[in-house]
Amino acid sequence: MTTFAANMGRKKFYSEKASSLSADIRRLRKRNTMFIVGELTTFTLMIAALAGFASTDTGYTYLYIAALMLAAYVVIRHSDVRNSSRIETLENIRSVYLKELAYLDGDFSGFGDGAQYANPSHPYTYDMDVFGRNSLFNRINRTVTTGGSDVLAAMLGGAGEHALAPALKELAEAEPLRTLFLSCGQRGTISTADVLAALQGMKEMPLPKWPKSLLSLITAYGAIAGLIASVGLAAMGVLAADVPVTWGIAQFCIVYGLHIRTLRDAHKAVNKMHKQLSTYIRLIMLIAESDLKHEACLKIKARLSGDKASALTSFRELQRILDGLDRRGNQLGLFLSDAFACSDFFLVRRFIKWQERYLLQVEDWISSVSRFDALVSMATFRYNEPTAIDAEIIDTDGVTYEAEDIRHPFLGQKAVGNDFTIRDNHFYIITGANMAGKSTFLRTIGVNYILTRCGMPVFARRMRVSVFSLFSSMRTTDDLTQGISYFNAELLRLQQLMAYCRQQPHTLIILDEILIGTNSLDKLNGSRLFLESVQRLPVTGLIATHDLALGLQPLATEGTQELSKTADEHPERFHNFCFEIELADRVTYTYKISPGIARNQNATFLLKNIVLKEGQ
Numbered sequence: 001m002t003t004f005a006a007n008m009g010r011k012k013f014y015s016e017k018a019s020s021l022s023a024d025i026r027r028l029r030k031r032n033t034m035f036i037v038g039e040l041t042t043f044t045l046m047i048a049a050l051a052g053f054a055s056t057d058t059g060y061t062y063l064y065i066a067a068l069m070l071a072a073y074v075v076i077r078h079s080d081v082r083n084s085s086r087i088e089t090l091e092n093i094r095s096v097y098l099k100e101l102a103y104l105d106g107d108f109s110g111f112g113d114g115a116q117y118a119n120p121s122h123p124y125t126y127d128m129d130v131f132g133r134n135s136l137f138n139r140i141n142r143t144v145t146t147g148g149s150d151v152l153a154a155m156l157g158g159a160g161e162h163a164l165a166p167a168l169k170e171l172a173e174a175e176p177l178r179t180l181f182l183s184c185g186q187r188g189t190i191s192t193a194d195v196l197a198a199l200q201g202m203k204e205m206p207l208p209k210w211p212k213s214l215l216s217l218i219t220a221y222g223a224i225a226g227l228i229a230s231v232g233l234a235a236m237g238v239l240a241a242d243v244p245v246t247w248g249i250a251q252f253c254i255v256y257g258l259h260i261r262t263l264r265d266a267h268k269a270v271n272k273m274h275k276q277l278s279t280y281i282r283l284i285m286l287i288a289e290s291d292l293k294h295e296a297c298l299k300i301k302a303r304l305s306g307d308k309a310s311a312l313t314s315f316r317e318l319q320r321i322l323d324g325l326d327r328r329g330n331q332l333g334l335f336l337s338d339a340f341a342c343s344d345f346f347l348v349r350r351f352i353k354w355q356e357r358y359l360l361q362v363e364d365w366i367s368s369v370s371r372f373d374a375l376v377s378m379a380t381f382r383y384n385e386p387t388a389i390d391a392e393i394i395d396t397d398g399v400t401y402e403a404e405d406i407r408h409p410f411l412g413q414k415a416v417g418n419d420f421t422i423r424d425n426h427f428y429i430i431t432g433a434n435m436a437g438k439s440t441f442l443r444t445i446g447v448n449y450i451l452t453r454c455g456m457p458v459f460a461r462r463m464r465v466s467v468f469s470l471f472s473s474m475r476t477t478d479d480l481t482q483g484i485s486y487f488n489a490e491l492l493r494l495q496q497l498m499a500y501c502r503q504q505p506h507t508l509i510i511l512d513e514i515l516i517g518t519n520s521l522d523k524l525n526g527s528r529l530f531l532e533s534v535q536r537l538p539v540t541g542l543i544a545t546h547d548l549a550l551g552l553q554p555l556a557t558e559g560t561q562e563l564s565k566t567a568d569e570h571p572e573r574f575h576n577f578c579f580e581i582e583l584a585d586r587v588t589y590t591y592k593i594s595p596g597i598a599r600n601q602n603a604t605f606l607l608k609n610i611v612l613k614e615g616q
Contacts (some may be wrong), residue, residue: 010384011104014097021094028087035080042073092183103139103384106412112189113138117153120475123500127474127510128446130156134410136447140381140456144185144283147192147366148373155374160454162393162467164375167296168455169390171379174292178383181286181376184279192370194272195280199362201269202355208262211349220342223251227340252339259344266351267325274322281315283369288312296375303368311365314358321351378456385409388457391448392464398424399468399508399540401445405461408444409451415459416591420445422508425573427531427541431598432579437591438544439474441579442510445542446472449508468540469504471497474512490514494530501537509534511543535573 046069053062099110114137120126130136137156143149155161171178210216230244284304288311292298304311324347328334337343382388388409394400405417418441422428432438448458452465473493494514501507514530534541578598582588 010386011101014101014104018094018097018101021090021097025087025090025094028083028090032080032083032087035076035083038076039073039080042069042076045069046073089183092186093179095186096179096182100380100384108134108138111138111141112143112149114141114149114153117157121496122157124446124450124470124472124510125157127472127512128443128450129410130447130450136409136450139409140377142182142377142380143189143373144182144279145190145192145370145373147370148377149189150192151370151374152377155378155454156450158453160450162453162455164296164378164455165390167292167294168375168379168382170292170294171297171375172383174290174379175383177286177290177292178376178380181283181373182380184282184286190276190279191272192366195276195366196363198270198273199359202266202359205262205265205269207352207355208348209352211259211345212352216345217349220345224340224342227251248339251342252335255338255342255344256334259348262348262351263325263328263344266348270318270322270325273318274326277315277319277322280366280369281312281319283373284312284315284365287369287372297372300368300372304365306361311361311368314354314362314365317350317354317358321347321354324350378454382457385457385459388459389461389463391452391458391460392462393452394464394466396466398466398506398538400424400464400466401449401508402464403445403448403460403462406444406448406463407459408440409447409459411440417461418444418591418593420577420593422540422542424506424540425538426575427535427543427573428575428577430542430544430577430579430593432544433581433598436579436581436589436598437593438579439512440591441593442472442474442512442542442544446470446510466506469500469507470510471500471504471507472510472512473497473514474510498534498537501534501539505538506540507538508540508542511541513545514543 046066049062049066049069053060053066056062102108102110113133113135114131115133116131117137118126118131125131128136131153132138137153140156141149141152143152227244227247230239230247233239234241234244287301288304290297290301292301324343327337328344334343399422401420401422403421404419406420407415407417416437422445430438430441444459448460448463449465449470451458452463453467473490497509501509531541531543576595576597577593578596579589579591579593580598581590
């Protein structure tokens with residue numbers, strides 16, 4: 001299957017799903033109009049029947065009609081709410097499909113770009129366009145929680161697990177599950193930070209211990225029974241009417257006064273969490289009810305179900321507690337519920353018991369949801385790229401990288417594939433003209449390896465790699481606010497590279513134009529000195545340069561006997577490759593890598609054309 005055909009197949013699938021949902025939504029909206037008409041009609045008839053009952057002496061016929069219309073109104077209203085909820089659900093699902101259609105057209109604006117994770121000091125993410133607009137993260141990210149976004153960013157930044165590939169394949173095939181999961185985030189990303197802040201607030205809350213005692217429970221039930229009994233006795237004339245009134249007021253004051261501070265602190269602590277809970281409940285239900293069988297998914301399901309406590313049970317109970325806190329805003333209802341049911345006491349008691357039973361596990365549950373959230377994003381990327389293949393991971397020490405027809409994932413149909421092999425402790429000097437494809441090729445090697453490490457498919461006909469560390473220096477920037485020039489920034493980056501390689505046993509370094517911030521001769525000598533030092537480390541190198549002399553004699557620095565000796569003893573460790581161009585009436589770029597050193601450069605040729613054009 002060609003990339004174009006596969007892309008059209010996915011487009012057709014998403015388009016048909018979106019069109020079908022649009023038709024369902026239109027039908028439900030028409031039904032909504034009918035419900036509104038029904039509500040207005042039954043409400044009007046109810047009022048008319050009550051007016052008829054009040055103005056005539058013909059019995060209770062009008063009252064019966066009013067009661068019937070009230071019942072009809074309640075039924076229609078309930079159906080209206082359910083219908084509106086169904087419309088919202090379908091709109092969220094349709095939004096998922098429309099965003100995937102946009103993705104296939106190269107529009108990633110509907111997804112978070114991860115710019116907040118960009119870090120110039122990271123070993124490779126800044127150079128490899130992992131974060132930011134149109135980045136790798138931007139193309140993969142579908143997370144519905146900020147925690148899931150953090151997990152995905154960490155995986156792309158080096159915490160990925162290539163063993164996840166089978167789990168991602170299974171999840172990619174579970175399209176309905178993924179779509180329902182993603183639909184939960186279409187109205188806004190869930191702030192995991194707010195939830196964790198609320199949990200921390202709960203942990204720090206000083207809670208009284210007496211509400212959970214048996215004595216306090218017996219006292220509460222006795223007080224409720226006593227008030228109800230006093231009302232009954234007052235109705236029978238056994239007690240004066242002011243006895244239950246006084247009792248009720250006193251009971252409200254005691255219950256309210258004893259618990260107001262605790263409940264106010266609880267509301268303050270969990271207020272930010274309230275809006276997130278219903279979505280978390282939905283996400284947990286989808287995970288728990290899924291039939292995924294891979295070990296990585298089963299572990300997440302097991303952590304959410306638990307032997308002693310279930311995440312779903314816990315979150316539902318917390319939702320009910322928060323609903324109870326919200327109902328306290330009704331002052332009349334609060335007075336009656338505290339007076340006749342000691343509701344504040346039971347609310348505090350439930351909150352204390354919830355804390356003791358569930359609080360310590362909630363963070364682990366949220367972490368599990370975040371991990372699953374990241375897996376859904378990666379599985380969706382796999383689903384959207386059916387022509388990408390799984391790389392073969394070999395268990396061997398050192399750097400092994402064998403690729404056939406490897407392409408940059410960002411270029412789509414325009415990508416030119418190349419075959420390339422990297423062997424452990426070897427160095428590959430790549431020369432070529434400006435815009436010939438050197439930097440793109442370096443990123444092609446790096447980005448596909450990042451995908452492999454995360455268990456995602458790669459853009460090649462075949463790829464076989466070992467597991468190793470990665471460090472790049474391709475996009476060094478100055479920092480004038482800190483007094484760091486471009487050249488100084490380059491030196492600091494290379495110093496960071498050397499320190500990193502000493503700590504990591506096997507590292508592939510990817511460099512683009514070493515020491516570009518100095519003059520040509522100094523750059524050449526400095527580059528040779530750097531290669532002299534780094535080749536003694538357990539390092540494999542891929543280095544692009546415009547400097548043809550570095551390619552001709554990568555280690556033959558004049559006057560350096562040790563380098564000459566090294567080059568003589570290990571000539572097979574250093575290899576020259578190039579991206580050649582053709583110069584005629586215009587510049588022709590092939591973007592194909594080949595052995596040897598580039599012969600043609602294009603700067604003078606292109607500049608001459610500009611000067612001639614301006615002179616006309």
